[in-house]
Amino acid sequence: MNREKGTNLLGLELDELTTIVEAQGEPRYRARQLFEGLYNQRYNSFGEFSTLPHSLHDNLTKAGFHVHQPVAEKKFVSVDGTVRYLLALVDGQTVETVWMPEGDGGESGEDTEPSSQVTSGKIRLARGTICLSSQVGCAVDCEFCLTALLGLKRNLSAGEMIGQVCAVLKDQGVSPPLDRVNLVFMGMGEPFLNYDNFVKAVRLLGAGVGIPPTRMTVSTAGVVPRISDLGREPIRPRLAISLNASNDQLRTRLMPINKKWNLDQLMAAAREYPLRPKERLTFEYVLLDEVNDSAENARQVVELVRGIRAKVNLIALNPGPGIDFKTPRPERVTAFQKILIDAQIPTFVRRPRGRDIYAACGQLKRTVELLRPSL
Numbered sequence: 026m027n028r029e030k031g032t033n034l035l036g037l038e039l040d041e042l043t044t045i046v047e048a049q050g051e052p053r054y055r056a057r058q059l060f061e062g063l064y065n066q067r068y069n070s071f072g073e074f075s076t077l078p079h080s081l082h083d084n085l086t087k088a089g090f091h092v093h094q095p096v097a098e099k100k101f102v103s104v105d106g107t108v109r110y111l112l113a114l115v116d117g118q119t120v121e122t123v124w125m126p127e128g129d130g131g132e133s134g135e136d137t138e139p140s141s142q143v144t145s146g147k148i149r150l151a152r153g154t155i156c157l158s159s160q161v162g163c164a165v166d167c168e169f170c171l172t173a174l175l176g177l178k179r180n181l182s183a184g185e186m187i188g189q190v191c192a193v194l195k196d197q198g199v200s201p202p203l204d205r206v207n208l209v210f211m212g213m214g215e216p217f218l219n220y221d222n223f224v225k226a227v228r229l230l231g232a233g234v235g236i237p238p239t240r241m242t243v244s245t246a247g248v249v250p251r252i253s254d255l256g257r258e259p260i261r262p263r264l265a266i267s268l269n270a271s272n273d274q275l276r277t278r279l280m281p282i283n284k285k286w287n288l289d290q291l292m293a294a295a296r297e298y299p300l301r302p303k304e305r306l307t308f309e310y311v312l313l314d315e316v317n318d319s320a321e322n323a324r325q326v327v328e329l330v331r332g333i334r335a336k337v338n339l340i341a342l343n344p345g346p347g348i349d350f351k352t353p354r355p356e357r358v359t360a361f362q363k364i365l366i367d368a369q370i371p372t373f374v375r376r377p378r379g380r381d382i383y384a385a386c387g388q389l390k391r392t393v394e395l396l397r398p399s400l
């Protein structure tokens with residue numbers, strides 16, 4: 026069967042599954058069984074759905090439906106426990122997905138919880154964060170990001186985003202909601218340039234896989250209209266905004282998206298964003314040595330962020346081939362952080378995860394591409 030031409034049931038909502046089973050002359054409760062199997066049990070083939078009659082498997086297959094999660098083509102394990110997966114999609118394209126065990130160095134935006142593994146009686150509950158991709162490649166072209174070098178290949182479907190999570194959970198033997206899993210939409214791609222699929226994935230990952238949206242964070246390079254749209258979603262993750270520069274001139278140089286939506290527009294959207302009780306916005310700021318990491322830059326960030334219920338995550342540049350910036354020394358990072366903290370802005374330095382395997386922020390790039398020059 027040609028899977029590319031058929032329809033993957035993974036990524037469909039309950040009402041869509043209901044329409045499909047009814048068209049097969051089956052009762053509606055079969056859709057609920059499919060839904061449970063796809064998202065809760067995370068089955069990866071019709072054969073695993075033991076509650077469904079064989080005739081239904083056959084009929085669905087004949088009608089062009091299949092169940093398919095991305096396949097791990099390569100797996101890299103970092104000395105710090107981070108695991109980077111290269112996952113193959115039905116059309117042969119690949120994306121990268123990262124598993125960060127036990128805490129996440131701040132990506133989830135939850136700094137109030139202990140980061141140690143929870144032990145309750147005999148059950149050892151796992152904790153970790155999955156960083157997933159929303160597109161194959163990226164169109165945004167930030168100067169310091171390796172993924173940008175790929176360009177945009179295509180959007181991912183909701184099923185392909187959910188499938189990354191299912192594949193990693195299965196490989197790690199981790200099962201929410203018992204095991205506590207955070208999700209960050211901070212892998213390859215700009216989630217807000219694939220908005221509808223991203224929102225659908227959030228709904229299904231919540232209702233089906235069992236990861237509460239409050240444990241999810243989406244990061245945007247600053248697609249301003251979608252920031253307002255997200256504020257109106259009934260079910261939505263936390264929001265992080267990649268600021269990365271303290272004035273328009275600098276931001277336009279580092280992130281060409283600033284030509285389309287400048288800092289005035291971006292910060293206005295951030296100010297108007299309807300935060301829930303106890304929720305804070307996150308601003309991410311990649312520190313590039315002698316480029317955007319001066320005391321003056323820090324003071325400008327204070328002015329930008331003032332009055333917003335927000336925290337700032339500082340990320341010292343993760344280097345990579347083809348990236349023309351340097352990582353600042355720790356003293357510069359600390360000095361920058363101190364200026365923000367002194368201005369009462371909660372500011373954290375994000376611990377780099379999996380740098381040795383190119384799994385850290387801004388390092389995700391299809392491994393095949395990365396290896397090409399040396400092949």
Ligand code: SAH
Pocket residue numbers: 165167169170171210211212213214215216244245246247266267269309310311340341342343344348386387388
């Ligand atoms: N496109 C979205 C989602 C990607 S999140 C966004 O831009 O927000 C990836 C985060 O890593 C962003 O905050 C980005 O600014 C940061 N980043 C990109 N390249 C980096 C690098 N080389 N070192 C450290 N952080 C980087």
